[in-house]
Amino acid sequence: MLRLDGIHRSYGDRLVLDDVNFGVERGRLTGFVGGNGAGKTTTMRIILGVLTPDSGEVTMDGRPLDAEGRRAFGYMPEERGLYPKMRVAEQLTYLARLHGYDRGVADRRARELLESLDLGERADDNLEDLSLGNQQRVQIAASLVHDPEVLILDEPFSGLDPMAVDTVVGVLTERAARGVPVLFSSHQLDVVERLCDDVVVIAGGQVRAAGGREELRERYAEPRYEISSAGDMGWLRAEPGVQVVDFAGGWALFDADEETAQRVVRTAISQAPLLEFTPVRPTLAEIFRDIVRDESETSGTAAGEAPAPDLNEQHETIEEPVR
Amino acid sequence: MSTTQPSRTPAPSTASTAPRPAVPGTLQATMLVAEREVVTQLRSKSFLISAAVLLLGVLAAIVLGSVLSGRETDPTRVAVVPEVASMVAESEGLEGVPASDDAAARALVENEEVEAAVIPDSSAGVLGIRVLALDSVPEDVLAALSATPEVELLGDEAPGFGLRFLVSLAFGLVFMMTAMTFGGTIAQNTVQEKQSRIVEILLSSVSARALLAGKILGNSVLAFAQTAALAAVSVAGLMVIGQDEMLGTLGSPLVWFALFFVVGFVLLAAIFAASASLVSRIEDTGPVLTPVMMMTMAPYFLVIFFNDNDTVLRIASFFPVSAPVAMPVRLFLGEAAWWEPLVALGILGVTTVAVIAVGAKIYERSLLRLGGRVKLTEALREA
Numbered sequence: 044m045l046r047l048d049g050i051h052r053s054y055g056d057r058l059v060l061d062d063v064n065f066g067v068e069r070g071r072l073t074g075f076v077g078g079n080g081a082g083k084t085t086t087m088r089i090i091l092g093v094l095t096p097d098s099g100e101v102t103m104d105g106r107p108l109d110a111e112g113r114r115a116f117g118y119m120p121e122e123r124g125l126y127p128k129m130r131v132a133e134q135l136t137y138l139a140r141l142h143g144y145d146r147g148v149a150d151r152r153a154r155e156l157l158e159s160l161d162l163g164e165r166a167d168d169n170l171e172d173l174s175l176g177n178q179q180r181v182q183i184a185a186s187l188v189h190d191p192e193v194l195i196l197d198e199p200f201s202g203l204d205p206m207a208v209d210t211v212v213g214v215l216t217e218r219a220a221r222g223v224p225v226l227f228s229s230h231q232l233d234v235v236e237r238l239c240d241d242v243v244v245i246a247g248g249q250v251r252a253a254g255g256r257e258e259l260r261e262r263y264a265e266p267r268y269e270i271s272s273a274g275d276m277g278w279l280r281a282e283p284g285v286q287v288v289d290f291a292g293g294w295a296l297f298d299a300d301e302e303t304a305q306r307v308v309r310t311a312i313s314q315a316p317l318l319e320f321t322p323v324r325p326t327l328a329e330i331f332r333d334i335v336r337d338e339s340e341t342s343g344t345a346a347g348e349a350p351a352p353d354l355n356e357q358h359e360t361i362e363e364p365v366r
Numbered sequence: 367m368s369t370t371q372p373s374r375t376p377a378p379s380t381a382s383t384a385p386r387p388a389v390p391g392t393l394q395a396t397m398l399v400a401e402r403e404v405v406t407q408l409r410s411k412s413f414l415i416s417a418a419v420l421l422l423g424v425l426a427a428i429v430l431g432s433v434l435s436g437r438e439t440d441p442t443r444v445a446v447v448p449e450v451a452s453m454v455a456e457s458e459g460l461e462g463v464p465a466s467d468d469a470a471a472r473a474l475v476e477n478e479e480v481e482a483a484v485i486p487d488s489s490a491g492v493l494g495i496r497v498l499a500l501d502s503v504p505e506d507v508l509a510a511l512s513a514t515p516e517v518e519l520l521g522d523e524a525p526g527f528g529l530r531f532l533v534s535l536a537f538g539l540v541f542m543m544t545a546m547t548f549g550g551t552i553a554q555n556t557v558q559e560k561q562s563r564i565v566e567i568l569l570s571s572v573s574a575r576a577l578l579a580g581k582i583l584g585n586s587v588l589a590f591a592q593t594a595a596l597a598a599v600s601v602a603g604l605m606v607i608g609q610d611e612m613l614g615t616l617g618s619p620l621v622w623f624a625l626f627f628v629v630g631f632v633l634l635a636a637i638f639a640a641s642a643s644l645v646s647r648i649e650d651t652g653p654v655l656t657p658v659m660m661m662t663m664a665p666y667f668l669v670i671f672f673n674d675n676d677t678v679l680r681i682a683s684f685f686p687v688s689a690p691v692a693m694p695v696r697l698f699l700g701e702a703a704w705w706e707p708l709v710a711l712g713i714l715g716v717t718t719v720a721v722i723a724v725g726a727k728i729y730e731r732s733l734l735r736l737g738g739r740v741k742l743t744e745a746l747r748e749a
């Protein structure tokens with residue numbers, strides 16, 4: 044497992060990473076979520092050794108990472124870059140050869156990989172002749188061609204159409220299934236929600252939440268339920284201990300503790316056939332907004348600012364997720 | 367929102383269960399980088415076209431130059447009457463066209479069948495001949511007929527001013543053009559790799575030093591190949607026009623030029639790469655490359671402007687940046703003692719090694735510094 048412990052990093056006077064701790068487990072897709080400037084790319088570059096942390100340590104299976112260990116990493120930088128005037132398969136072959144594969148093996152790997160990313164017939168075109176989405180896929184292939192033991196991908200899905208996202212997800216899932224820890228950042232919370240096993244939320248340089256996706260949703264879940272009945276649910280408003288959030292005929296959304304909720308279900312069944320009853324768990328996007336909102340509030344008071352901060356100023360510190 | 371994984375069959379496994387291959391060493395990585403530089407350049411149409419234009423241009427210049435200046439190889443036709451036929455026959459560059467008498471000779475000139483006519487004229491000074499021409503004084507005929515005293519040179523023959531200038535120009539131009547073309551390519555590739563961030567991917571498998579070494583090696587090989595091709599074309603051109611005796615005079619300076627060129631180019635290449643690594647965008651390369659561009663052009667202007675200034679040439683021939691051009695020029699002029707090129711080459715070699723060491727440090731430190739321009743002092747400061 045890849046672990047980060049107590050990572051700090053400043054650019055000049057600005058602290059961009061403040062005690063970052065989290066792990067990326069083998070065989071799991073870990074999503075790395077945060078607003079613009081939250082510290083995602085800096086963290087990834089530190090994992091890759093492209094940047095050095097001011098303090099803290101990155102370890103792999105308990106051992107500190109060195110340049111040698113990082114050679115087996117696959118990395119996709121946020122700002123895409125390969126050689127525009129070089130043929131697609133050749134670039135991949137070149138990168139594989141730099142990792143020690145001999146020419147024949149490297150070429151075969153490159154072509155197989157392109158095939159699996161549905162780019163087989165573009166293998167001998169110059170990169171610049173491909174569409175942006177296809178260039179993106181080549182970029183992903185570049186991070187995979189040397190069969191990495193750890194995958195770090197910065198925004199791998201931006202600019203991909205849904206079909207391409209599925210293709211890439213297929214390839215990444217397959218790598219994870221082989222025991223490779225996969226960490227990817229994304230602004231597209233719905234994509235992260237759909238794919239990853241674990242989520243790390245970073246805001247203002249600090250990890251705000253980390254854990255399994257379902258676990259997080261559970262943890263941030265309010266005691267909220269959705270109920271749908273064949274009869275009218277109007278009586279719910281009068282029920283003690285129930286706070287109705289939304290209501291439409293036979294359908295209602297309400298907050299209540301578990302015991303009350305069970306009572307509501309029994310009552311509903313006794314009145315009319317029950318169609319649906321579910322605990323409502325927040326989406327990742329909702330959790331993310333909650334965390335970021337909390338963060339901007341606490342940072343306002345922690346910094347000892349005026350008790351009633353200017354509203355406009357506070358708005359600026361709120362980092363809305365880009366969807 | 368669905369929580370199911372997309373139901374795509376996993377991609378065919380590209381991973382064999384074979385163990386990971388050993389990471390290539392610095393030398394091997396350098397060769398790979400160099401190979402890429404060479405292959406990419408050889409595939410680039412603009413490079414191939416400009417190289418072809420250059421080679422054809424040089425060949426054309428040599429051949430055309432000789433055609434334009436070398437008309438004397440075609441003997442001038444001169445009408446001559448029997449009394450003075452021997453005179454014309456003895457003169458180089460003249461072809462006698464027999465005419466029975468003065469009037470016949472005059473007619474040949476008037477019909478423009480010959481350039482001039484030579485007829486006896488006892489009243490015309492020591493030579494006793496008169497030259498007839500149509501509307502202009504036939505200088506070449508006069509030159510051929512005039513008597514010049516024998517000259518004996520006590521020392522080795524010194525190259526004439528024209529040739530001296532031409533050779534300086536050729537050495538200067540070849541070095542400058544090559545250094546600019548390939549140094550520029552190195553600079554451009556360096557910045558491009560930085561700009562596209564591929565450098566982050568590359569540095570995860572190879573060291574910055576291997577990357578720098580490979581770039582210099584690859585482009586040096588191309589530079590030498592192009593220069594060798596240029597030399598071959600020049601030699602072929604000189605042979606075609608029958609100027610091969612000039613090769614004898616040029617032989618040893620050419621060998622020295624080749625030696626100086628190799629080391630001098632590597633020196634400039636290292637400076638180009640290190641300078642370019644300071645910026646992150648192609649648009650910003652101008653200011654950082656200006657000093658090295660000037661360094662590249664300096665020797666050319668030095669040997670042109672101070673072609674006949676021994677002191678300046680002597681100093682320039684030991685100064686590392688200008689030595690590759692100035693020393694071979696001095697050797698060609700026969701002005702350098704046998705030990706001088708050795709010393710100059712030594713100075714150049716030491717400088718090159720030192721500059722590569724510093725350049726590699728700058729390159730290593732600046733390569734991952736993105737954004738604005740990295741200050742030289744920052745790049746050199748111990749991290």
